[in-house]
Amino acid sequence: MIKLIESETSVNSPDTEILISVDNVSKKFCRDLKQSLLYGLQDIAAELSGGNRKSDTLRRKEFWALKDVSFQLKRGEALGLVGSNGAGKSTLLRIISGLIKPDTGRVKVRGRLAPLIALGAGFNPILTGRENIYANMSILGLSTQKIEERFEEVIEFSEIGDAIDSPVQTYSSGMAARLGFACAVHIEPDILLIDEVLAVGDISFRMKCYQKLAKLRESGTAFILVSHNPHVILNVCENSIYLAKGELISSGETETVVCQYEEDLSLGGRDAPPGVMILPEKPQSLGVDIASIYFKDGQGKIIEAPRCGEPAYFCVECQVHRPVESANLGVLISTLSGQNERVLYITSASDHETLNLLPGRVEIQMQMPYCCLLPGMYNTKIYIKEGVCSFDIVESYRFAVKASKVSSKSLFYQPRTWNVISKEL
Numbered sequence: 218m219i220k221l222i223e224s225e226t227s228v229n230s231p232d233t234e235i236l237i238s239v240d241n242v243s244k245k246f247c248r249d250l251k252q253s254l255l256y257g258l259q260d261i262a263a264e265l266s267g268g269n270r271k272s273d274t275l276r277r278k279e280f281w282a283l284k285d286v287s288f289q290l291k292r293g294e295a296l297g298l299v300g301s302n303g304a305g306k307s308t309l310l311r312i313i314s315g316l317i318k319p320d321t322g323r324v325k326v327r328g329r330l331a332p333l334i335a336l337g338a339g340f341n342p343i344l345t346g347r348e349n350i351y352a353n354m355s356i357l358g359l360s361t362q363k364i365e366e367r368f369e370e371v372i373e374f375s376e377i378g379d380a381i382d383s384p385v386q387t388y389s390s391g392m393a394a395r396l397g398f399a400c401a402v403h404i405e406p407d408i409l410l411i412d413e414v415l416a417v418g419d420i421s422f423r424m425k426c427y428q429k430l431a432k433l434r435e436s437g438t439a440f441i442l443v444s445h446n447p448h449v450i451l452n453v454c455e456n457s458i459y460l461a462k463g464e465l466i467s468s469g470e471t472e473t474v475v476c477q478y479e480e481d482l483s484l485g486g487r488d489a490p491p492g493v494m495i496l497p498e499k500p501q502s503l504g505v506d507i508a509s510i511y512f513k514d515g516q517g518k519i520i521e522a523p524r525c526g527e528p529a530y531f532c533v534e535c536q537v538h539r540p541v542e543s544a545n546l547g548v549l550i551s552t553l554s555g556q557n558e559r560v561l562y563i564t565s566a567s568d569h570e571t572l573n574l575l576p577g578r579v580e581i582q583m584q585m586p587y588c589c590l591l592p593g594m595y596n597t598k599i600y601i602k603e604g605v606c607s608f609d610i611v612e613s614y615r616f617a618v619k620a621s622k623v624s625s626k627s628l629f630y631q632p633r634t635w636n637v638i639s640k641e642l
């Protein structure tokens with residue numbers, strides 16, 4: 218579970234703030250096991266005979282799991298890693314942690330690294346939790362005295378209770394994850410690699426983990442967090458990278474990167490009709506997940522785009538996992554072209570509406586007697602929360618507003634009716 222990268226892999230950069238530097242890393246795999254073993258033997262033979270193995274070309278049945286990926290991680294930085302299944306996220310973390318070698322490119326790591334990249338990996342299943350804590354922390358170079366000093370804290374943090382003296386093979390996946398996380402954070406690493414392992418804990422434990430991560434960051438720990446849930450990444454990481462089919466599609470501010478990821482996901486949603494955004498199911502729900510977003514016309518029929526000046530319903534379909542008495546839906550609409558100006562910010566709470574959500578599938582409708590937006594393209598950020606507890610966020614629902622008879626070349630649409638009143642003189 219935890220591995221200390223010694224100083225031979227240290228970054229020789231004058232910028233000591235860079236803890237990880239990944240330069241043009243590529244990794245190929247072979248889907249055929251027999252073929253893969255044969256290639257393995259050929260590569261060993263080539264290395265022993267001093268020959269050059271062709272690392273940069275694909276052989277039969279091979280594919281690139283990672284292709285020319287480069288990025289850096291700085292001290293105290295929280296970097297999100299997003300991408301759909303098979304994008305290469307775990308492969309990248311395994312390369313950084315030294316578990317596998319890249320075929321081309323270089324990875325340099327500076328400082329103590331704690332990879333939390335597989336549930337329970339690194340624990341000896343027949344040893345008790347207590348024995349495993351000692352084993353893991355001493356592999357990381359902590360003296361027996363230091364382990365003893367932190368031992369009670371690790372047990373308390375993991376909330377394992379009496380099970381600490383039972384063999385780890387009797388633990389549930391959630392218990393193993395808790396113990397793994399507790400060990401990793403209590404060695405005070407320079408870098409933490411977290412691959413979805415937080416997905417298995419319950420909500421309160423996850424919150425505790427995020428609080429602990431925030432504290433570690435204050436003291437300089439950097440981490441890379443992999444999650445299929447953009448909401449988690451948005452809350453925790455200011456910068457992110459997005460991988461698709463092994464290639465780095467974008468990197469930078471999390472909001473921008475997540476926008477692109479979500480956009481690609483919704484474009485890839487096979488059954489999504491135009492104007493409808495369907496979100497993938499989340500492996501780690503915080504209670505309410507946004508499932509899809511769309512507009513309906515005044516008759517309740519799903520439409521590709523609302524028309525300026527005509528009635529419409531803005532609909533957010535949610536999967537509700539537990540009853541929520543007063544949910545607050547926020548809708549922030551910006552123009553897509555030009556300056557991305559905010560044109561409308563609506564929340565159900567500011568309208569004094571308490572949305573009562575019962576478990577199951579629900580459709581939250583915001584009824585618009587008239588769509589006041591002018592014809593054009595818009596980007597919408599939608600969130601759902603209760604008080605300060607945030608359930609889900611979608612950064613980039615894009616939609617068009619179509620022109621209609623009532624729209625004009627004005628800055629906004631004014632709903633109106635006309636009358637002529639006869640006056641008696």
Ligand SMILES: Nc1ncnc2c1ncn2[C@@H]1O[C@H](COP(=O)(O)OP(=O)(O)OP(=O)(O)O)[C@@H](O)[C@H]1O
Pocket residue numbers: 246247248282300301302303304305306307308309
């Ligand atoms: N040892 C291996 N041998 C062959 N193929 C592999 C091996 N490890 C990973 N792959 C393949 O490499 C690709 C990238 O896998 P990886 O596990 O890195 O994806 P991921 O982004 O972590 O996916 P997920 O979100 O589902 O965990 C996938 O197509 C996977 O099947």
